[in-house]
Amino acid sequence: MAVQWGDLAGADLGPLETLRDQWRGYVDRLEEYGNVLAEDVAKHLGEDVFEGDDAVAARARLDRFQTAVTGDVLDRAAAIRDALADQHDALKGELDRHESITTEAGNAGLSIAADGWVSLARPEQTVMGVEETEAQQQLIIDTAAAAAACVEAFALADAQLAAALNAAWEVPSELPMPIGENPEMQDIPTGPEHVADWWAGLDPMERDAYLEAFPDLLGGLDGMPADARNTANEATLEREVDALDAEVDSLERQLADMDARGVPEDSAERLMLQEELAAVQAKHDEAKGLQTNIATLEEEGKDVYLLDYSLEGDGQAVVSIGNPDTADNTAVHVPGTYSELSNFGTQMNRADTMYEDALKAAPDEETAVIAWLGYDAPDSVPQASNPQQAHDATGDLSSFMYGLEASHQGGDSHTSVMGHSYGSTVAGDTVRTYEGVADELITVASPGTSANSVEELNIDEDHVWSTTAEGDAIELPQDLGLLGHDATNDGFGGNEFTSDAVGADGGQIHGGYWRDVDENGDGEPDRPNEARSNIANIITGNTDKVGLVE
Amino acid sequence: MAENRAIEPDSLNQAARLLFDLADSMGDDFPAVGDAMADAAEQGKEALPESSNAIGNLNERWTGYESKDMRENATTFAEYLAVFAADATEIEEYTAADFLRVADPELFGSEQRAAAVDEDSVSTTYQGPV
Numbered sequence: 283m284a285v286q287w288g289d290l291a292g293a294d295l296g297p298l299e300t301l302r303d304q305w306r307g308y309v310d311r312l313e314e315y316g317n318v319l320a321e322d323v324a325k326h327l328g329e330d331v332f333e334g335d336d337a338v339a340a341r342a343r344l345d346r347f348q349t350a351v352t353g354d355v356l357d358r359a360a361a362i363r364d365a366l367a368d369q370h371d372a373l374k375g376e377l378d379r380h381e382s383i384t385t386e387a388g389n390a391g392l393s394i395a396a397d398g399w400v401s402l403a404r405p406e407q408t409v410m411g412v413e414e415t416e417a418q419q420q421l422i423i424d425t426a427a428a429a430a431a432c433v434e435a436f437a438l439a440d441a442q443l444a445a446a447l448n449a450a451w452e453v454p455s456e457l458p459m460p461i462g463e464n465p466e467m468q469d470i471p472t473g474p475e476h477v478a479d480w481w482a483g484l485d486p487m488e489r490d491a492y493l494e495a496f497p498d499l500l501g502g503l504d505g506m507p508a509d510a511r512n513t514a515n516e517a518t519l520e521r522e523v524d525a526l527d528a529e530v531d532s533l534e535r536q537l538a539d540m541d542a543r544g545v546p547e548d549s550a551e552r553l554m555l556q557e558e559l560a561a562v563q564a565k566h567d568e569a570k571g572l573q574t575n576i577a578t579l580e581e582e583g584k585d586v587y588l589l590d591y592s593l594e595g596d597g598q599a600v601v602s603i604g605n606p607d608t609a610d611n612t613a614v615h616v617p618g619t620y621s622e623l624s625n626f627g628t629q630m631n632r633a634d635t636m637y638e639d640a641l642k643a644a645p646d647e648e649t650a651v652i653a654w655l656g657y658d659a660p661d662s663v664p665q666a667s668n669p670q671q672a673h674d675a676t677g678d679l680s681s682f683m684y685g686l687e688a689s690h691q692g693g694d695s696h697t698s699v700m701g702h703s704y705g706s707t708v709a710g711d712t713v714r715t716y717e718g719v720a721d722e723l724i725t726v727a728s729p730g731t732s733a734n735s736v737e738e739l740n741i742d743e744d745h746v747w748s749t750t751a752e753g754d755a756i757e758l759p760q761d762l763g764l765l766g767h768d769a770t771n772d773g774f775g776g777n778e779f780t781s782d783a784v785g786a787d788g789g790q791i792h793g794g795y796w797r798d799v800d801e802n803g804d805g806e807p808d809r810p811n812e813a814r815s816n817i818a819n820i821i822t823g824n825t826d827k828v829g830l831v832e
Numbered sequence: 833m834a835e836n837r838a839i840e841p842d843s844l845n846q847a848a849r850l851l852f853d854l855a856d857s858m859g860d861d862f863p864a865v866g867d868a869m870a871d872a873a874e875q876g877k878e879a880l881p882e883s884s885n886a887i888g889n890l891n892e893r894w895t896g897y898e899s900k901d902m903r904e905n906a907t908t909f910a911e912y913l914a915v916f917a918a919d920a921t922e923i924e925e926y927t928a929a930d931f932l933r934v935a936d937p938e939l940f941g942s943e944q945r946a947a948a949v950d951e952d953s954v955s956t957t958y959q960g961p962v
Binding site for chain 1: 843847850851862868876880883886889890902906
C-alpha cells in the first residue's frame with residue numbers, strides 16, 4: 283500500500299539516524315582494518331622474515347584480502363553510508379514540510395485527513411462573499427497539492443534509499459575464500475591452460491579446499507599438476523575400495539542368509555546374487571590391483587602418480603612413473619587391444635621398463651613415463667579392425683598431452699607419445715588430428731597410424747619412429763591397411779628403428795618388445811630387446827643413437 | 833617448489849596475532865550495525881516500506897558476508913600463519929592449546945582465548961594446514 287499523508291505524521295526517523303551513524307562508524311572501522319592489513323600485518327610478512335612458496339602465497343593472500351577490504355567492501359559500505367545520509371536528509375526535509383503544511387492548514391482553519399483530503403476544520407456559519415469563498419477554495423486546493431507533493435517526495439526518497447541499498451546487496455566477490463569453505467565448482471575453468479593458470483593462482487589453503495571438495499573432478503582434470511591429481515585420485519580410489527569392500531561383505535552376508543534359509547543352489551534369486559557378487563568382487567580386485575601395483579613401484583623408491591582412473595566398464599587408468607611436471611623428458615605409452623584395468627599391471631611394468639631404460643640413456647636428466655589407458659580399448663581382434671575406438675580417444679589423449687605441457691614447471695619438456703599395437707592407432711590418429719601433441723611419435727607393432735603417409739601427420743617426419751619385429755602377428759593387419767600405415771611401410775616416410783623378435787610365435791613376438799633376448803637359448807636373458815634402447819634414446823632426445831633399419 | 837622458511841618465526845606470530853585481533857575487532861564492531869539495521873527495518877515498515885525491506889535484505893546479506901568472508905578469512909589466515917610459525921619453532925604436534933599459545937602468547941589466558949581453550953579443544957590435535 284502506498285504511503286499516505288497520515289503515515290508521515292507517525293514517521294520516526296530515529297532508527298534511520300541511528301543506522302546512518304552506525305554505518306559512518308563502520309566505514310571508519312573498515313578503513314582501519316585496511317590499514318592494519320596493509321601496514322601492520324604486511325610488515326610482519328615481508329621477504330626478509332618469510333620466504334618460499336607458502337610465503338609468496340601468504341603475501342598474495344594478504345594483498346587480495348587488503349585490496350578487497352579497502353576497495354570493494356569499503357566502496358560499498360561508503361555507498362550505503364552516503365545513501366543513508368542523503369536520503370535521511372531528504373526524508374527529514376519532507377517531514378519538516380509535512381509539519382509546516384499541517385501548521386499552516388490549521389491556522390487557516392483547514393484539516394488534512396490521513397489520505398490527504400483537505401477540508402474546512404469548522405465549516406463557517408457566516409455567509410462569505412464570492413471572493414472569500416474562491417480564496418478559501420484556492421487555499422484548499424493549494425494545501426492539498428502541497429500535501430500530495432510532500433507525500434510524493436517522501437516516497438521518492440524512500441524508493442531512492444531502497445535502490446541504493448539494493449545496489450549494495452551483491453557482496454564483494456574478490457576476497458580469498460575461507461579455508462574449507464564451500465569452494466564453487468563453477469569457478470573451476472575448462473581447458474588445460476586455463477586450469478593450470480587457475481590452479482597456479484590459488485594459495486595452498488584454497489587448493490586443499492578444492493581438492494577436498496571436488497576430488498572426482500580435479501583428479502582427472504588436464505592442466506592440474508601431477509601431485510594434486512595424485513592426491514585427489516588416491517583419496518577417491520581409497521573411498522571406492524572401501525565402498526566395494528562393504529558391498530562385497532553385504533552380498534556375502536545375503537548369500538549366507540540364503541544358506542541359512544535353505545534357498546536352493548540353482549534358484550534364480552541365488553544365481554543373481556552370486557553373479558552380482560562376482561561382478562562387485564572383480565571391480566574390487568581391479569581397484570585393489572591398481573593400488574597394489576602403485577605401492578610396489580613406490581616401494582622400489584619411485585615417484586608414482588595416479589593421474590586418472592575409472593572403475594566404469596572395463597576400467598581405465600593413467601599412471602606416471604616420475605613427475606611429468608618437472609621431468610626433462612616425458613613419454614606417454616598408449617596400450618592396445620585387450621587392455622583394461624584388470625591387466626593394467628602389464629602396462630605399468632612396460633612403462634617402468636621404459637623408465638629404467640631412459641634413466642640409463644640419460645642418467646643426468648629427469649624422465650617420466652606414463653602408462654595411459656585413458657580410452658576404451660578394443661576387446662577383440664574384430665573390434666580392433668575398426669578405427670572408431672582409436673578416433674574416439676584422440677580428444678582425451680590430446681587434452682592430456684596439452685595438460686602435461688600446461689602444468690610443466692620451468693621450461694619445456696621433451697615429450698613423446700608412443701603407441702603399441704592398437705594404441706599406435708590412437709597415438710597416430712591423435713597426432714594426425716591435433717597439432718602440437720608431442721615432439722616425437724613412436725609406434726611399436728602398429729596396425730596403422732590412421733594416416734597413409736607421414737605428410738598427413740602434424741609432425742615432421744624426422745620425429746616419427748616405428749618398429750615391427752620380424753614375425754610379429756601384427757604384420758597381417760599391417761598388410762591389410764585397414765587402420766592406415768606407419769613408417770614400417772614403404773613410402774610412408776619417417777624412421778624405422780630396429781627391434782628383436784622375442785617369443786616363440788607371432789603372438790608372443792607382438793608382446794615381446796619389452797622382454798630380454800635369450801641369444802644362446804639357455805633360458806636366461808642375455809640382453810634387452812633392441813627396441814628398448816632405441817625407444818629410450820628417442821624419448822630422451824638422443825635420436826642420433828637410435829638404431830635404424832637399413 | 834621453493835623451500836618455505838620462516839626466518840623470524842616471531843614476526844609471523846605477530847602477523848597472526850594482528851589478524852586474530854582484527855577478527856575480534858570485526859566481531860565486536862559489526863553487531864551494533866546489524867542491530868541498527870534490524871531495528872530500522874522493523875520500525876520503518878509503515879512510512880518507509882521500500883527502504884525498510886531493502887534494509888532487512890541488506891542486513892541478512894551483509895551479516896553473512898561479514899562473518900563468513902571477512903572474519904573467517906582473517907581467522908583462518910591467522911591460523912595458517914600461526915601454525916607455520918609454530919612449525920618453524922619445531923613444535924612437532926599441536927594441540928589447540930599449543931596452537932593458541934604460539935599464535936598469541938600474550939592473549940593466551942585472556943577471556944577470549946580462554947573461552948576457546950576448553951577441555952575438549954586442548955585434547956584435540958590441531959588439524960590445520962601445515
